[in-house]
Every structure is written in structure tokens, then in C-alpha cells.
Amino acid sequence: MQPEQGSPEPVFFIDRSLGRRQVAQALLEAGAKVLLHDDLFGQHTSDVDWLQEAGTQGWIVLTKDSAIRRNPHERQMVQDARVRMFALTQKGLTGEQMAALFAKALPGMRKRIAKTQAPFVFSILRGGEIRREL
Template identity: 40%
Template structure:
């Protein structure tokens, strides 16, 4: 029996999580997603600023997966999260291998699905066994 993802909104995966392994592992679990590289193309994806992809992915109604929470400390990115009611999920530990990053998201899919069904703006930290809402004000 294959493990299937709970009902999630479509997911946008930032380049910080990588182009191949993390998206592949999430898709194998049933997550419907678009990577930054798929959306913008290669090599254009390397030049897309965070404020741009946050705004455009949020306007699509997608939830956003990213690698680390430093985005909440950057005024322009924080403003985009608020302005576009972005629903964001970042890893608590940015020093993980790709398979470990994917596992953090996969272990928390039920909680991510519940949180992702709520209106934004918000930013959750995705940890080994839970998610935690972070202040983005």
C-alpha cells in the first residue's frame, strides 16, 4: 500500500530545497507541486528574487515550501507574505540533506494540510515531528 498525501493545496517548492530529490520524494508521496525551476525555467530560475516567487506563487493560491526561516527577517519578503496572504512552510534546520528535508515535510503532511487550508498570511517552521507558527510581523 503506497503512502498518499493528505489533501493539500498545490505546493510551490523554492529552489533552496533543490530541483530534483526533494520534489521527487514529495511527488512519490502524492504531493502535487511545482518547483521554481519548472515555473520559471532553467537557468532563469537562478535569477528570480524571493519577493517575485512569493508573490506569484501566493497569487496562484499555492502553499510555499522553503528551506529556512530567515525569510521572516527580511522586510521585503515579509511584506510580500503579508501583501499576498502567502501560506509558507520553512524548515527549522537548514543544514539537512535532501532526503532529510523531504522527510521533515512528509512526516508533517497532515498538520501542513490542516494549516494550509487556513487563510494566510502565515509562516510555519517545519520540524522533525511537528510544525510551529512563527511571527512574521
């Protein structure tokens, strides 16, 4: 699914928790625009800092870091910075499995991006289903 007429193509910001190669490559092959955490921020940049920048820039955050969804300070930054986020909920996935899940969920993510006001957090479940968390 392509973005609606007049809607810019979303830019997906890949959190360092997802690695540098497989998720990015799968999304690029599916036609998505991607940015990698480590290409823009130091490895020890706090989540609060890069979340604020992601919200300011309008990037769509992809992560598997459950602390961002559960830590009160980070959750508040998601709300304050109007972050748009999709998070994997399944633990113990390989890079290949994470890449496949994000690629499978990409059409549904694009649909939700086009129709959902920021801030939001959606979980991507193991079967590729998408559930709203915030």
C-alpha cells in the same frame, strides 16, 4: 490526510533552496502536487517576485530560506501577497533528510492549510513538529 470535501488539493511550490529532486519526489510519492521554482522562474528571480506570484496563484511555498521569514521587505511581501508558507528551521540537512521531514509533516501541513487563513508561515522543526511563525 486528504483535503476536506470541496477543498482543492494544495499545490506545493518548492523553492530552489530545497533542490530539484529529493523533496519533490518524496512529496509526489506521498500524493502531493508540486511545482519547482526553476521550472517556472529564472534562477535569479527575486524572492519578492516569485512570492507575489505564489500568493496570487495560491501555491503553498516550501523553503529553507530563513531570510524570507526575517527580511522585512520579503516578510511584508508574504503578508501583502497572502502567501502560505512552510519553512524548515534546521540548518545543515541533506536533501534526503529534508525530503523525509516534508513527507512526515505533510498530513499536518494539509490540516493547517485547510484551517488557517492566509497569510501564514509555519516552521517545520527537526522532529517534524509544526510551529506557527506568522
